[in-house]
């Protein structure tokens with residue numbers, strides 16, 4: 079088995095509320111680098127860790143994480159709808175391997191997913207059915223959230239299980255870093271909203287359009303500096319990226335839910351997907367980050383980051399990231 083990892087922020091506001099062209103060009107260039115990295119690695123299996131935004135998982139049953147043996151995308155914010163090309167056999171083997179290692183994984187035989195899963199597949203592979211994938215939902219939105227150490231344990235167990243497959247596995251984390259979009263919160267929600275968050279009744283097209291419009295307005299408010307939400311936090315985002323780049327994954331066990339929310343906003347917990355992806359790669363051996371990009375993009379309500387990593391050979395030929403590559 080060979081492995082690699084990519085972390086990629088997502089935002090449904092990309093293309094809908096764009097920043098200055100220079101910022102878009104810088105992001106495009108970083109994404110091109112990641113795409114080239116993925117093409118060169120040529121994975122035959124992608125383990126995709128991503129959050130949900132109350133399109134697939136609801137408070138009726140809200141697991142901390144869940145692996146899918148089959149998955150369908152809802153097509154929110156104009157993203158692709160339909161079945162993902164899930165590798166059911168690999169998904170079952172990985173689920174077994176994670177459970178055997180003492181991590182209480184739940185399994186969905188028909189997961190509903192949204193832009194959190196779809197966007198990285200579209201961006202890196204050109205669609206949701208282009209590469210065999212094992213989708214793993216990681217709750218990064220719906221409180222209460224468990225300790226980050228359990229996400230590292232999940233990633234580690236899944237990485238170890240993947241070593242037993244004769245595959246080229248890309249571990250892909252979708253989301254983060256600091257951001258505080260207007261995702262509804264159950265605590266204190268009016269009864270109609272609470273009911274929707276618990277039951278998960280599909281929104282009418284009008285309701286979905288209103289919700290999406292609210293997010294677009296949030297992007298405009300962030301860009302205008304008139305938001306009442308927690309601002310993007312480049313210092314915290316770079317601390318998070320330093321942790322991954324320096325392979326200090328055990329540090330995340332000390333990250334509290336309160337600290338992450340205060341520093342990075344209500345959706346900063348999406349960075350749990352990166353924790354899982356890098357822990358999976360680390361479970362296969364030492365790694366090195368080969369590219370790192372970061373830009374705070376208020377128009378997208380996103381501390382936006384892209385990073386790639388591969389196994390480290392420990393030889394002198396390996397170059398550390400150059401200044402321009404780090405995005406700092």
Ligand SMILES: O=C(O)/C=C/c1cccc(O)c1O
Nearest residue numbers: 088089090131259293378379
């Ligand atoms: O409202 C949603 O479904 C999500 C919005 C959003 C906005 C910006 C960054 C993200 O990661 C999001 O999921």
Ligand SMILES: [Fe+2]
Nearest residue numbers: 194253345348
């Ligand atoms: Fe998100």
